[in-house]
Amino acid sequence: xxxxxxxxxxxxxxxxxxxxxxxxxxxxxxxxxxxxxxxxxxxxxxxxxxxxxxxxxxxxxxxxxxxxxxxxxxxxxxxxxxxxxxxxxxxxxxxxxxxxxxxxxxxxxxxxxxxxxxxxxxxxxxxxxxxxxxxxxxxxxxxxxxxxxxxxxxxxxxxxxxxxxxxxxxxxxxxxxxxxxxxxxxxxxxxxxxxxxxxxxxxxxxxxxxxxxxxxxxxxxxxxxxxxxxxxxxxxxxxxxxxxxxxxxxxxxxxxxxxxxxxxxxxxxxxxxxxxxxxxxxxxxxxxxxxxxxxxxxxxxxxxxxxxxxxxxxxxxxxxxxxxxxxxxxxxxxxxxxxxxxxxxxxxxxxxxxxxxxxxxxxxxxxxxxxxxxxxxx
Amino acid sequence: xxxxxxxxxxxxxxxxxxxxxxxxxxxxxxxxxxxxxxxxxxxxxxxxxxxxxxxxxxxxxxxxxxxxxxxxxxxxxxxxxxxxxxxxxxxxxxxxxxxxxxxxxxxxxxxxxxxxxxxxxxxxxxxxxxxxxxxxxxxxxxxxxxxxxxxxxxxxxxxxxxxxxxxxxxxxxxxxxxxxxxxxxxxxxxxxxxxxxxxxxxxxxxxxxxxxxxxxxxxxxxxxxxxxxxxxxxxxxxxxxxxxxxxxxxxxxxxxxxxxxxxxxxxxxxxxxxxxxxxxxxxxxxxxxxxxxxxxxxxxxxxxxxxxxxxxxxxxxxxxxxxxxxxxxxxxxxxxxxxxxxxxxxxxxxxxxxxxxxxxxxxxxxxxxxxxxxxxxxxxxxxxxxxxxxxxxxxxxxxxxxxxxxxxxxxxxxxxxxxxxxxxxxxxxxxxxxxxxxxxxxxxxxxxxxxxxxxxxxxxxxxxxxxxxxxxxxxxxxxxxxxxxxxxxxxxxxxxxxxxxxxxxxxxxxxxxxxxxxxxxxx
Numbered sequence: 001x002x003x004x005x006x007x008x009x010x011x012x013x014x015x016x017x018x019x020x021x022x023x024x025x026x027x028x029x030x031x032x033x034x035x036x037x038x039x040x041x042x043x044x045x046x047x048x049x050x051x052x053x054x055x056x057x058x059x060x061x062x063x064x065x066x067x068x069x070x071x072x073x074x075x076x077x078x079x080x081x082x083x084x085x086x087x088x089x090x091x092x093x094x095x096x097x098x099x100x101x102x103x104x105x106x107x108x109x110x111x112x113x114x115x116x117x118x119x120x121x122x123x124x125x126x127x128x129x130x131x132x133x134x135x136x137x138x139x140x141x142x143x144x145x146x147x148x149x150x151x152x153x154x155x156x157x158x159x160x161x162x163x164x165x166x167x168x169x170x171x172x173x174x175x176x177x178x179x180x181x182x183x184x185x186x187x188x189x190x191x192x193x194x195x196x197x198x199x200x201x202x203x204x205x206x207x208x209x210x211x212x213x214x215x216x217x218x219x220x221x222x223x224x225x226x227x228x229x230x231x232x233x234x235x236x237x238x239x240x241x242x243x244x245x246x247x248x249x250x251x252x253x254x255x256x257x258x259x260x261x262x263x264x265x266x267x268x269x270x271x272x273x274x275x276x277x278x279x280x281x282x283x284x285x286x287x288x289x290x291x292x293x294x295x296x297x298x299x300x301x302x303x304x305x306x307x308x309x310x311x312x313x314x315x316x317x318x319x320x321x322x323x324x325x326x327x328x329x330x331x332x333x334x335x336x337x338x339x340x341x342x343x344x345x346x347x348x349x350x351x352x353x354x355x356x357x358x359x360x361x362x363x364x365x366x367x368x369x370x371x372x373x374x375x376x377x378x
Numbered sequence: 379x380x381x382x383x384x385x386x387x388x389x390x391x392x393x394x395x396x397x398x399x400x401x402x403x404x405x406x407x408x409x410x411x412x413x414x415x416x417x418x419x420x421x422x423x424x425x426x427x428x429x430x431x432x433x434x435x436x437x438x439x440x441x442x443x444x445x446x447x448x449x450x451x452x453x454x455x456x457x458x459x460x461x462x463x464x465x466x467x468x469x470x471x472x473x474x475x476x477x478x479x480x481x482x483x484x485x486x487x488x489x490x491x492x493x494x495x496x497x498x499x500x501x502x503x504x505x506x507x508x509x510x511x512x513x514x515x516x517x518x519x520x521x522x523x524x525x526x527x528x529x530x531x532x533x534x535x536x537x538x539x540x541x542x543x544x545x546x547x548x549x550x551x552x553x554x555x556x557x558x559x560x561x562x563x564x565x566x567x568x569x570x571x572x573x574x575x576x577x578x579x580x581x582x583x584x585x586x587x588x589x590x591x592x593x594x595x596x597x598x599x600x601x602x603x604x605x606x607x608x609x610x611x612x613x614x615x616x617x618x619x620x621x622x623x624x625x626x627x628x629x630x631x632x633x634x635x636x637x638x639x640x641x642x643x644x645x646x647x648x649x650x651x652x653x654x655x656x657x658x659x660x661x662x663x664x665x666x667x668x669x670x671x672x673x674x675x676x677x678x679x680x681x682x683x684x685x686x687x688x689x690x691x692x693x694x695x696x697x698x699x700x701x702x703x704x705x706x707x708x709x710x711x712x713x714x715x716x717x718x719x720x721x722x723x724x725x726x727x728x729x730x731x732x733x734x735x736x737x738x739x740x741x742x743x744x745x746x747x748x749x750x751x752x753x754x755x756x757x758x759x760x761x762x763x764x765x766x767x768x769x770x771x772x773x774x775x776x777x778x779x780x781x782x783x784x785x786x787x788x789x790x791x792x793x794x795x796x797x798x799x800x801x802x803x804x805x806x807x808x809x810x811x812x813x814x815x816x817x818x819x820x821x822x823x824x825x826x827x828x829x830x831x832x833x834x835x836x837x838x839x840x841x842x843x844x845x846x847x848x849x850x851x852x853x854x855x856x857x858x859x860x861x862x863x864x865x866x867x868x869x870x871x872x873x874x875x876x877x878x879x880x881x882x883x884x885x886x887x888x889x890x891x892x893x894x895x896x897x898x899x900x901x
Contacts, residue, residue, distance in 0.1 A: 020676065024725040025780035030626065030754025034780070034787045043785055074626060074754055076675040076692060297758045301625040334760055 001091045005057030009048045012087050020077045021045045027071035027081040032305045036322045037064045041071055041081040048084065056091050063089070063099055064317040067189040067310025068269035073301070082310075089191025098190075105314040106192050109199075113181030114147040115314060123178045126156035132163055135174030135210045141166070141243075142212040142235075143175045144226070146219040147182050148313075148345035154352070155345045159218055161370035161377075162240055168377060169252040173216070179206060183217075185225035185270075190311035204230050216243045220271035220344045221309065227275065239271055241343050241369060245280035248287045255376035258290035263372065264337035265293065266328065266351065267303035268344035281343045284369055288376045294335045304328050308346030325354035333364045340366045392416050393608030393874045395867050396508050398469050398810075401429020402853060403845025403860040404613035405451050410864035411611075412460035416871050419605055420455055421464045421510055426559035427452050429615055433542060433639060435646040435653075437853055438706040439737030445558055445648065452560040464603070466513045466565060472610060472814050473507040474838075505840050505874065508605040514598035516566035516574070517552070521593035524562035528552045531588035533579060538570045540650075544640040547650035552585050552594075557648065564593075608874045609840045609867035612824060613860065614810055616846040619672040619800040623691040627668065627797055628756040633658055634775050635756060635795045638703055645710045655714050655794070662793035665711050666777045667704045667722040668753050672800035673697040674725070693800045695821050698850040700798035701728045705738050707796060708746040720746045721790055723753050723779055731852060749788070753779035756795055801850040814841060823849045834863040842866050 001007045013019060021042075028034045028042040039061040047054055056062070062085055071081040092098055093106075108117030124132075126149065135142050143162060149155045166173050184199035207215065207230075214236045217223035227237040247253035263285055271277045278300045285293050298304050307317070307324045329351055332340040340355070342348045345368075352366040392415065397408045400422030408420040420427070431437075432452075434444035455461050517528075529535065532550035539545035542555040551571040552564050572579035573596060586594045621629035621637050629635045634657050636644070647653035655661060675692025701724070708720050727748070729735040742748060755778040777790045803822035804810065811818055816836055817825040824847050827835035834842045844863035845856040 022674075022725060023782060024670075025751035025782040026754045028780035028782075028787055029751055029778055031787070035789075040780070040785060042780060042782065070754070076670070076752070078677050297760075302628070302755055302757060331760075 001056060001095055003095070005055055005095065005097070006053045007056050007088070007091055009051060009054050012084070013048050016080065016083050016087060018045055018048055018079060018084065021049065021079045022077055024076065026074050026076060027079075030070045030074050032068060032070065032324050033064045033066060033307070033317070036319045036324075037061050037317065039064045041065075041085065044088075045079070045081060045084060054088075056088050057097060059088070061318050062092070063102070063311070063315050064319070065310050066269070066305050066307050066312050068305035069274050070269070070305070073273050086189055086191055089189075090193055091191070093191040099315045101314045101316075102190055102311055105311070106187065106190065106195060109182045109184075109187060110195060114151060115182060115186070116147070116151050118151050120178055123150050123180060126150050126159050127163075128156075128160065130160070130163060132177075133174035135176050135212065136179070137174065138211060139172050139174035140213055141171050141173035142207065142210050142215045143173050144183070144207075144215055144217045144222055145175055145180060146217060146222045146345065148349070149218045150180070152345065152349065155348055155368070157374070158345065158348075158368045158370045161368075161374035162216075162218065165244060165247070165253060165370070165373060165377060169247045171247075174210075176206065176210075183222040183225050185221040185229075186309070186311050186313070188225070188229070189309070200230055204232065207232060207235070214238060214243075216240050218345070220268045220275070221346070224270040224274055239275075239277060239280075239343070241271070241281040241284055242277060244369075244373060245283045245287075248284065253377075255287060255289055255373075256378040257376050259288050259372055259375045260290040261339050261372075262292045262294060262337045263339040263341050264296050264332050264335045265299070265341045265343075265369075266296070266306070266332065266347055267300055268342065268347050269303065269305050269309055271343060272303055273301060281341075281369055284373065285341060288372055291372065291376075294337050296331045296335055298331065304331065306347045306350040308344075308350040313346055313349070323350075323354060325350040326358050329354045329358055329360055329364060329366075333360050338363070338365060339372070340364055341369050341372060342366060343369050391875075393505070393871050394419060394606070395609045395611060395871060396421065396469070396472075396506070396605060396607040397611045397613060397844075399429070399613035399615055399845075399847070400424070400427030400455070400463075400465065401613060401615045401845065402431040402448060402451070403615070403847075403856050403863075404429070404611070405448075405455050406857050406860040407611045407613060407844045407864040407867070408455055408461055409451065409458065410861055411868055411871075412458045414868050416460065416868065418458075418461045419464060419508075419510070419607065420461055421467050421469055423466065423468045424555065425466045425515065425553075425563070425565040426555050426561070427455060427463070427465060428556070428558070428560070430639075431853060432556060432558070433544075433642055433646075435642045435649070436706060436710065438702040439731070439733040441706070441709070443647075449558045452558065456560040463561070464510060464512065465561060466515055467603075468511050468513070469508060469813065470511050470602070471507070471509040474840075475505055475507055475606075505608045505870075506606070506610060508607055508610075510603045510605060512601040512603060514600050515563065516568070516571075516594060516596050516598050517564045518593045518595050518598075519561060519563045521591040522563045523591055523593075524554065524564065525590065526554075526564075527588040527590060528564055528585035528594060529554075531584040533572055533584055534570055538567065543643045543650050544637075546640065546643055566594075566596075609842065609870045610814065611842045611844050611860075611863050611867055612810070612814065612816070612836075612847055613844040613863075614804055614847040616801045616850065617804050619693065619802050621671060621797050621799050624671055624797070626755045627671065627753075627795070628758075628775075629797060632756065632758065632775055632795075634662075634793060635797065637797050637799045638700065638707065639799075641707055641796045645707070645714070653714070655711060657794045660793070661715055662718060664719045664790070664792045665708075665715075665721070665794045665796070666753075666790055666792040667708060667720075667796045667798065668777070669700050669704050669722065669724045669798045670696075670752060670800075671797040673700065673798075693802055693821065695850065696728065697798075697801040698728070699801065699852045701726075702731070702734055702737065702852065704796070704798050705729070705741045705746075709741050709744060712741075712744045712746060721777075721792075722746060722748045723751055723777070724748060725750070725752050731854065749779070749781050749783070749790075751779040751782045751788075753777050756792075759791070801846065804847070814838065816841065819849075821849065823847060834859060834866050840867075840870050
């Protein structure tokens with residue numbers, strides 16, 4: 001890329017195999033942010049195909065993409081449109097032309113192993129003093145807490161509930177403690193390929209050294225990259241909803257309390273669309289005595305992105321007024337549910353914020369599935 | 379068990395052809411061969427011939443009524459003196475036979491007779507032993523008059539989804555698939571008949587009591603029939619992609635989303651609504667057509683899985699008929715609902731056949747809006763007050779797409795969404811291929827001997843392909859393909875009728891003739 005932000009299109013067209021695009025528009029047609037900002041990935045691909053250069057700086061809407069990968073999932077020609085966004089962001093990262101908040105998140109990850117930039121030594125704050133085995137001593141199951149659940153006071157309840165459930169089920173599990181670092185899923189999607197590679201190498205080595213047979217990730221984002229972008233050979237990578245569903249299925253975990261609530265479930269993009277895990281979260285909810293599960297119209301493959309992925313937790317994007325999360329919480333409220341259940345720390349934060357802003361807090365509460373599980377456990 | 383010979387056996391001195399599948403391809407091939415004077419066994423696994431074409435309303439581009447042009451041909455195969463129609467029957471084995479020795483291929487080695495004169499009469503050399511299973515209809519076809527009293531009396535009346543009508547209406551356990559069925563004989567569906575599936579149907583058999591001809595016979599057993607034929611035409615047709623494999627369109631979730639073949643039944647004057655286009659009890663105001671549903675999909679993970687493509691939600695090829703039948707559907711909606719807003723979302727319009735571009739022009743002038751862009755999703759938009767109203771399921775459907783000509787995303791409300799689902803190989807292709815020893819091409823359809831020059835031949839001497847079992851085709855191409863297959867089969871049959879006299883002059887009769895073309899050239 002030139003200093004003026006002009007990118008030669010040909011190398012990226014080849015690298016990302018964009019030539020197969022037939023311009024059908026299914027990517028932009030399904031893009032949740034294309035409806036509210038100027039991001040048009042189909043049009044960007046066309047420009048890449050027919051013009052020798054692209055002025056990347058002229059496209060601030062590149063930071064609007066949530067990397068929900070609806071476009072990738074639905075592209076009939078396997079073009080992977082979102083990868084172009086990631087590639088173009090990479091050009092902006094290299095030239096330093098990135099939103100300040102994105103820069104801060106990347107710096108935090110580089111320095112402290114988490115996007116908030118909070119101290120690495122404080123990573124175990126979520127435990128509230130509960131002793132959790134150090135995975136470095138060896139364990140069957142490695143619980144990857146993930147950054148937001150580790151640091152964000154609102155989400156810390158999720159790993160705590162997981163520890164309670166795993167302990168009740170008699171699992172031999174541990175965490176990496178303060179040695180745990182950001183998985184890099186959002187790092188790659190923000191275009192910082194170099195930092196991502198470094199994280200894959202360092203985290204991969206540490207995780208493999210534990211010798212666990214299974215890695216349980218709290219966040220679908222970490223789950224996605226560990227499962228699909230790391231090579232953790234010999235280690236099964238699962239999301240916590242899969243692990244809990246299995247414990248329930250095997251009878252190792254039993255619910256004793258009734259949770260008399262009507263609940264609707266929001267499929268996170270990185271768990272649902274991208275990894276096709278739709279049934280386990282629902283199985284966990286359905287197993288809770290007294291709980292009534294109702295569905296929103298857009299569910300499973302058609303779940304509406306909460307706009308928290310792809311670095312959007314740290315960048316507002318170009319249209320602040322119309323948030324997808326606003327739309328989503330109204331959809332949830334329309335089902336008559338009192339609880340909007342989520343299985344992702346980003347969804348928890350974005351949707352809870354939306355409930356407040358939209359004045360739905362009297363009607364609807366956003367809860368992680370583990371919070372409901374916790375209520376059901378003795 | 380026994381050998382069935384063509385009824386009245388006018389042509390015992392000539393070798394017979396086997397046609398597998400009684401859709402338009404099989405019907406046309408059988409008629410051509412029979413008209414040329416050769417006996418034909420036409421085997422169809424459903425209770426009636428007719429196949430997919432019988433389900434269609436009008437045909438593009440001429441708008442001929444499909445059953446009006448098909449039914450006479452169905453009647454012809456039913457009463458042609460040279461055609462033995464075997465409906466509700468399935469071919470269970472096809473075994474090549476060495477024409478010189480009369481032995482099964484592979485069994486003649488070591489036989490001391492193998493170098494001697496043909497075992498079979500030289501006037502009728504068989505090339506294949508064929509076994510056909512006649513499934514029991516539990517109805518004596520010689521007695522059944524097709525009056526329908528049994529179906530009217532059946533305890534399951536109105537409870538069994540009609541396959542022919544794509545589940546839009548429910549029939550009885552004893553049924554004819556459609557009123558123009560050939561033969562017009564009733565059949566008991568054993569999977570839903572209370573007596574056959576559960577062992578009991580009340581104190582008395584209502585169907586038996588109702589039948590004035592005494593035709594119903596629950597003691598009927600399946601029957602194996604042995605045939606000897608000189609040529610085989612495979613015309614087993616196609617399936618359609620299960621639209622649930624494209625979950626983004628909400629098929630199976632929303633009653634307003636239907637497939638093209640379902641629309642055919644809805645639009646057909648002889649269909650369940652007598653041709654009225656009604657969805658949720660109302661005439662739709664906005665109708666959206668989505669083309670290429672599951673067609674033209676190239677997926678890396680699918681490529682690795684080969685013929686499992688369909689199971690993963692898409693096929694790589696163009697299904698060839700969707701552009702034109704969607705144009706036809708749009709025309710039919712305009713014809714019946716003059717005020718409807720009709721939108722066709724498309725990636726490309728492929729109007730390649732005779733009269734097709736002209737038909738597309740005509741439809742566009744009928745106020746059908748063509749918008750370029752493959753829709754990405756269908757969802758239900760709640761009414762603005764958030765309340766659920768009767769009859770609309772809580773709000774109207776919205777089709778999300780990018781209009782690529784405008785370069786921006788659009789949302790089009792719809793009361794009816796019609797999905798042009800991909801044509802796929804029959805799900806039991808592997809079994810049929812195994813039965814005959816045929817190969818499939820990477821798309822999952824039967825492989826022809828040469829993509830350009832031998833479109834109806836297979837790698838097996840004497841076995842030919844007709845219609846969509848070789849790949850997606852419209853009706854004229856299917857008929858042309860079937861006629862070509864018939865001509866090729868007749869060439870083999872004629873050569874068998876005459877060449878057997880010179881077979882003793884061939885140098886090595888232990889060589890299976892099936893590895894040679896009739897001219898003796900290696901294939």
